[in-house]
Amino acid sequence: MIKIAIDAMGGDYAPKEQVLGAMLAVKQINDIELTLYGNETEIKKYLTDNTRINIEHCENVIPMDEKNPIAAIRKNKDASMVRALQSVSDEINEAIVSSGATQALIAGAHIIVRRMEGFKRTAIAPVIPTVDHRKAILLDTGANLQIRPEHMLQQAYFATIYANKILDINNPRVGLINIGTEKSKGRDLDKEVYQLFSETNLFEFAGNIEPKTILEPDCDILISDGFTANIVMKTIEGTAKSMGKLLKENLMSSFFGKLAGLLAKKNLREFKKQLSAEEIGGAVIYGLKKPVIKAQGASKAYGFYNAIRQAANIVRKEVFKIVEDYIKEESGETFGQETE
Amino acid sequence: MIKIAIDAMGGDYAPKEQVLGAMLAVKQINDIELTLYGNETEIKKYLTDNTRINIEHCENVIPMDEKNPIAAIRKNKDASMVRALQSVSDEINEAIVSSGATQALIAGAHIIVRRMEGFKRTAIAPVIPTVDHRKAILLDTGANLQIRPEHMLQQAYFATIYANKILDINNPRVGLINIGTEKSKGRDLDKEVYQLFSETNLFEFAGNIEPKTILEPDCDILISDGFTANIVMKTIEGTAKSMGKLLKENLMSSFFGKLAGLLAKKNLREFKKQLSAEEIGGAVIYGLKKPVIKAQGASKAYGFYNAIRQAANIVRKEVFKIVEDYIKEESGETFGQETE
Numbered sequence: 001m002i003k004i005a006i007d008a009m010g011g012d013y014a015p016k017e018q019v020l021g022a023m024l025a026v027k028q029i030n031d032i033e034l035t036l037y038g039n040e041t042e043i044k045k046y047l048t049d050n051t052r053i054n055i056e057h058c059e060n061v062i063p064m065d066e067k068n069p070i071a072a073i074r075k076n077k078d079a080s081m082v083r084a085l086q087s088v089s090d091e092i093n094e095a096i097v098s099s100g101a102t103q104a105l106i107a108g109a110h111i112i113v114r115r116m117e118g119f120k121r122t123a124i125a126p127v128i129p130t131v132d133h134r135k136a137i138l139l140d141t142g143a144n145l146q147i148r149p150e151h152m153l154q155q156a157y158f159a160t161i162y163a164n165k166i167l168d169i170n171n172p173r174v175g176l177i178n179i180g181t182e183k184s185k186g187r188d189l190d191k192e193v194y195q196l197f198s199e200t201n202l203f204e205f206a207g208n209i210e211p212k213t214i215l216e217p218d219c220d221i222l223i224s225d226g227f228t229a230n231i232v233m234k235t236i237e238g239t240a241k242s243m244g245k246l247l248k249e250n251l252m253s254s255f256f257g258k259l260a261g262l263l264a265k266k267n268l269r270e271f272k273k274q275l276s277a278e279e280i281g282g283a284v285i286y287g288l289k290k291p292v293i294k295a296q297g298a299s300k301a302y303g304f305y306n307a308i309r310q311a312a313n314i315v316r317k318e319v320f321k322i323v324e325d326y327i328k329e330e331s332g333e334t335f336g337q338e339t340e
Numbered sequence: 341m342i343k344i345a346i347d348a349m350g351g352d353y354a355p356k357e358q359v360l361g362a363m364l365a366v367k368q369i370n371d372i373e374l375t376l377y378g379n380e381t382e383i384k385k386y387l388t389d390n391t392r393i394n395i396e397h398c399e400n401v402i403p404m405d406e407k408n409p410i411a412a413i414r415k416n417k418d419a420s421m422v423r424a425l426q427s428v429s430d431e432i433n434e435a436i437v438s439s440g441a442t443q444a445l446i447a448g449a450h451i452i453v454r455r456m457e458g459f460k461r462t463a464i465a466p467v468i469p470t471v472d473h474r475k476a477i478l479l480d481t482g483a484n485l486q487i488r489p490e491h492m493l494q495q496a497y498f499a500t501i502y503a504n505k506i507l508d509i510n511n512p513r514v515g516l517i518n519i520g521t522e523k524s525k526g527r528d529l530d531k532e533v534y535q536l537f538s539e540t541n542l543f544e545f546a547g548n549i550e551p552k553t554i555l556e557p558d559c560d561i562l563i564s565d566g567f568t569a570n571i572v573m574k575t576i577e578g579t580a581k582s583m584g585k586l587l588k589e590n591l592m593s594s595f596f597g598k599l600a601g602l603l604a605k606k607n608l609r610e611f612k613k614q615l616s617a618e619e620i621g622g623a624v625i626y627g628l629k630k631p632v633i634k635a636q637g638a639s640k641a642y643g644f645y646n647a648i649r650q651a652a653n654i655v656r657k658e659v660f661k662i663v664e665d666y667i668k669e670e671s672g673e674t675f676g677q678e679t680e
Contacts, residue, residue: 131582142519145527179482179570187485187567211574215582227527228571230519234551235572239579242471242555247587 001033001052002315004308005093008038009061009080010100012298015039018099019046021304025312026052028305032312035093037084058083062104064297069104073111081105085112088290095291095311097282099299102142109285109292116320118327119287120335121151123226124294125159126233126283127167131216135167141233141283144226149192152223153200154335158286158323159221160203165317166310167220175209175219177228183208189225211235282307284314291320341373341392342655344648345433348378349401349420350440352638355379358439359386361644365652366392368645372652375433377424398423402444404637409444413451421445425452428630435631435651437622439639446482449625449632456660458667459627460675461491463566464634465499466573466623467507471556475507481573481623484566489532492563493540494675498626498663499561500543505657506650507560515549515559517568523548529565551575621650631660 006022008015015038022034026049033052036043040057047053060079066072076082081100085108087093096113098105106124115122123140130136137159144151156174163172176193178186183194185208197205206219211232214222224232281303282295291314295307314320327335346362348355355378362374366389373392376383380397387393400419406412416422421440425448427433436453438445446464455462463480470476477499484491496514503512516533518526523534525548537545546559551572554562564572621643622635631654635647654660667675 131586177571179567179574210578211571212578212581214575214578216578216585227519228568231517231551231568232571232575234519235554235575236579238550238552238554238556239576240583241552243580243583245556246471 002031002095002312003033003035003093004311004315005084005087005096006034006036006308007081007084007096007098007100008036008043009058010064010098010105010297011295011304012064012099013300014099015042016046017299017301018304019043020301021299021308022053023047023049024301024305025308029309029312031316032308034308035084035087037080037087039080056083056087062101062108064101066101066104069101069107070111072104073108081108082112085109085292088292089113094315095293097293097295097304097307097311099282099295099297099304099307102294102297105292105294106142106285109288113288113290113292116287116289116324116327118330118335119154119158119323121147121155122285122287123155123158124283125155125162125286127281128215128222128233128236134169134220136217136219137163137167137221138229138233139221139223139286140226141230142226147189147225149189149196150335152193152225153196153202154327155286156197156221156223157202157326159223161322162284162286162314162319163220165319165322166313169220171204172220173204173206173218174221174223175206175217177211177214177222177224177232178208179210181208181210193223281310284310287323289320289324291315342371342435342652343373343375343433344651344655345424345427345436346374346376346648347421347424347436347438347440348376348383349398350404350438350445350637351635351644352404352439353640354439355382356386357639357641358644359383360641361639361648362393363387363389364641364645365648369649369652371656372648374648375424375427377420377427379420396423396427402441402448404441406441406444409441409447410451412444413448421448422452425449425632428632429453434655435633437633437635437644437647437651439622439635439637439644439647442482442634442637445632445634446625449628453628453630453632456627456629456664456667458670458675459494459498459663461487461495462625462627463495463498464623465495465502465626467621468555468562468573468576474509474560476557476559477503477507477561478569478573479561479563479626480566481569482566487529487565489529489536490675492533492565493536493542494667495626496537496561496563497542497666499563501662502624502626502654502659503560505659505662506653509560511544512560513544513546513558514561514563515546515557517551517554517562517564517572518548519550521548521550533563622647624650624654627663629660629664631655 008018035054058080060076062079062081084096088096121144124142125139160172163169282293285292293311348358375394398420402419402421428436461484464482465479500512503509622633625632633651
């Protein structure tokens with residue numbers, strides 16, 4: 001049995017959607033056992049079947065708009081997120097899924113679960129859909145604003161293992177997000193990363209990728225520093241949302257448009273689904289000791305179920321162990337000896 | 341008469357679309373006189389009316405895929421782009437419009453037209469459409485990867501004058517592109533810019549803007565460094581293009597979808613137009629001695645005409661003069677005394 005901790009109280013629609021998602025998960029996936037951390041009374045309102053689902057009652061919750069995530073994690077030992085993270089650190093569970101406050105989860109993951117030995121900088125790595133119906137990994141979308149090329153090499157290596165084991169991509173290709181395709185393009189960091197990635201045997205380097213092709217990139221993994229990749233992710237989100245709005249408005253502005261809109265409703269829904277995070281699951285934090293999966297704050301049951309499925313897959317395929325073993329074996333040869 | 345230099349040979353469809361665009365411009369705008377720089381024989385193939393249009397024959401062209409822009413500008417004294425830029429520097433013309441190779445135009449503008457006195461870092465600033473049918477300025481989309489807060493203050497000031505005089509926006513508001521709205525967010529540069537912009541009297545500061553709202557921002561001017569803003573621009577472009585493709589594919593995958601697509605064709609065209617650069621004109625390079633307008637490489641006549649209209653407007657409203665006078669008067673008080 002794969003044992004997964006669920007932060008039942010984190011999320012815009014918690015605990016309802018988290019509980020429904022958990023029930024869906026145990027129904028669909030045979031080898032998992034879930035423990036829901038949260039308010040027992042609240043959870044029981046929605047829990048109609050407790051096969052392979054346990055409850056660990058927690059008094060507190062880290063609010064979604066928590067302003068001081070580090071302090072909140074340190075103080076609220078009985079918050080559902082903290083207890084769930086602690087259970088993973090204590091090896092009671094093998095992974096955790098939470099749709100709680102992002103910054104608090106990241107802080108808590110670092111404080112409680114801690115970094116993998118030898119892994120210098122963690123990265124947050126959501127999977128984004130591509131127009132040609134593949135999946136691509138985008139990182140780092142938020143953990144480290146200041147970073148060095150060697151750190152990005154580790155992160156990219158982690159991403160290739162993830163892409164191979166979880167997304168079933170053979171020989172995943174890594175592309176560097178940049179303002180032009182030539183190797184001379186970009187900031188000093190980008191040029192150094194280009195050089196380092198060109199020389200590595202860890203993965204195939206696809207060169208610089210301009211965001212003009214961000215949703216149909218000639219690679220499987222898109223990497224940049226934690227500021228740039230976050231900006232890219234939010235720009236995709238903003239553009240998609242605004243375009244959807246504009247399209248709807250245009251369709252509704254004429255009789256034929258309205259008719260077309262009605263006829264196309266099902267197709268538009270399909271279209272939205274393809275871009276939806278619900279289909280993809282959550283963002284994984286690379287480089288911790290154990291898998292911490294951040295599901296979207298606005299997750300509904302289906303999206304949360306997908307994040308649980310993803311967590312189970314990561315444990316089953318031993319993604320974290322593979323990377324950890326490799327780094328131990330390398331003991332600094334590939335990724336540099338420098339201490340922090 | 342406002343005298344404008346036209347690089348007739350730069351652009352994917354040059355000189356045809358440039359010549360047609362120029363003829364449209366003199367027809368629509370009474371107070372302009374254009375000089376087309378380029379191959380006279382080629383130009384005359386399309387020039388059916390030469391009212392207020394002159395031709396200056398040039399032997400050479402800077403190719404669209406020029407790899408060594410600086411060398412190309414220095415060597416090809418008789419290239420249409422170089423001659424057109426030179427005419428502005430010599431005060432024969434008051435502005436130049438080109439859809440030629442971007443990097444060559446930027447290099448040429450700096451070498452030939454030169455920076456405005458006291459203006460530390462030029463910026464490229466396209467106007468982007470917003471979903472709520474306003475216009476917003478995005479900068480710097482490519483001139484300076486390394487920049488300091490004081491340089492961005494100058495650029496933002498230039499943008500507010502531009503927004504006010506050319507886009508008719510009263511009290512334009514400047515927003516800093518960032519990964520979160522709180523003032524503590526972002527890199528050191530972003531935090532310093534936040535502080536500086538909060539204290540300035542030059543314009544109203546709207547705080548940090550997350551790209552989740554990039555096409556419906558709570559401001560009129562979106563600013564970041566030349567790397568980040570370029571990445572944002574290309575991500576918008578890529579997302580819009582891919583979404584359009586996905587939508588079309590979805591619509592065409594079913595009978596109802598196909599019918600809807602046919603019915604909605606006009607609306608979809610309208611929709612595309614709203615996002616189109618053709619409607620907006622070109623990107624202006626802020627901080628040069630004279631206006632240099634970069635029209636899209638793929639400009640058709642209508643798009644090129646809009647870029648000419650924009651150039652005429654900039655000259656008519658004395659945008660560059662207003663900024664130049666202000667900076668002279670300030671002589672370093674606001675923007676810092678440091679030399680480069």
